[in-house]
Amino acid sequence: MMRDRGDLRETLQNKARDLFALCDPEGKGYATKTDIEALRDEVPLPPNQLHQVFDALDANGDGKLTLQEFTDGFGIFLGIGALPQNNSDAQGGNETEDDDEMLEELLDHLGARNLFTDEEYVREMWSRVRKEDPVMRSNFEKFISKMAADLKESARERSKLQTTLKNRKEDHEAQVQSLYMEMEEQLHSEKEKILEQERRKEQRLRDDLEAELQLKDHQLRDLLDKHAQIESQLEELNCTDSEKKSENVKLQKDRDHLESRLAASERVLHEMKSQLSLLRKRSIDERKKRAQAAIRVSEGIALERENLVMELHHLKEVNKQLQDEKDELTLETVQNMEMRVNSFKENSRIQRRDDDNITEIKLPTKLNNSEVEDQPNDSETAGRVSRTTSLERTLTENHPLSEQERYRNLHMNRMRLLHGSSKWCLLEIQELVKLASYKGFAPTVLKQHLVLL
Secondary structure, eight states, rough: OOHHHHHEEEEHHHHHHHHHHHHEEEOOOOHHHHGGGGGGSOOOEEEEHHHHHHHHOOOOSSSSHHHHHHHTTTHHTTTTOOOSSSSHHHHHOOOOOHHHHHHHHHHHHHOOOOTOOHHHHHHHHHHHHHHTTTHHHHHHHHHHHHHHHHHEEEHHHHHHHHHHHHHHHHHHHHHOOOHHHHHHHHHHHHHHHHHHHHHHHHHHHHHHHHHHHHHHHHHHHHHEEEEEHHHHHHHHHHHHHHHHHHHHHHHHHHHHHHHHHHHHHHHHHHHHHHHHHHHHHHHHEEEEHHHHHHHHHHHHHHHHHHHHHHHHHHHHHHHHHHHHHHHHHHHHHHHHHHHHHHHHHHHHHHHHHHHHHHTTHHHHHHHHHHHHHHHOOOOHHHHHHHHHHHHHHHHHHHHHOOHHHHHHHHHHHHHHHHHOOOOOOHHHHHHHHOOOHHTTOOOOHHHHHHHHO
């Protein structure tokens, strides 16, 4: 009961604070008569009665109501007024039987019987209202009536809500049961599927593990074989380790020796580079000197070439003159030879005709005379032979003769010695002309020898 009373008091105090907040929206901490008129919508009192209530609650008469004054004074109307502070004060004011009967009749009339959980508190409030302010009795009755109506409405709504909640609970339980059954079936099917998948996965995993195990066994055998090979190689390496160490020592010595040689070679290379730079410098100087000398020589060659060109031009002119003279002499020589040959032939025909006429009469005498005439003297024959020999010598020096030609010349010389007649001179001239044309002698040389003959 004490707990219910405390809950009701707390509820009414919260209601009083809400009403005071309506009177003091600005948060000043107090309310005036003008501010109290804001409770007309919440409290079923006319404005004049609200003013009377305000004057009754304003104990100090300053025209202001604080929250504490409003709660203590105006709370009588709300049911919280100056509540009893202890059980002794609550029990101090005993209600009369008339008040109880009147309250019972009021509750029966309003239909509020058994609506209040703390009827003892309601009776106490009824007694205080009648004693302290009988005017507030009607308001209290209205308040009780309104509270009873609200409680009945709350009870009906509560019952309706309980019924709705019960129906919904039953529907919910049915839906939950249906869902539970469906979930059971789905779980069963999912469980079967999962078990089947797990069995398949397990089978695949088992197969994979077996294959992997076989592969690992094969790799292990390979590793064991490699390990054995590596051990054998390690033994071989251990055997050759000492040899490698000795070789390393030897190589280190060779390296030191080669490094010393390299240092010496670098020194020599440095010296050679310096000498090479010196030689390059000298070579450049010599090239410059040679270039200058070549320039001078080329200048001299150019001058000499100009001189030679001039001399060549002069020689060409001289050669042209000589060629003209050669052609003239050749033509003249040929004409003279033809004339001599023709005259010689005519003389020969006349001589043969005369010889034929006198052959029968003076053959011996004629023969002797012709031999004497035809036979030259010794000095003339020697001169002709010497001239012929000099001509042949000149021809031989300029144009060497073959063996057959030399033999032929020797035979002709012998015939000349034996016969010095004009007939042999003609033959000699013909042979010289043929030889000159064959060897290509100059006409001037041939003309000189013919004149001598």
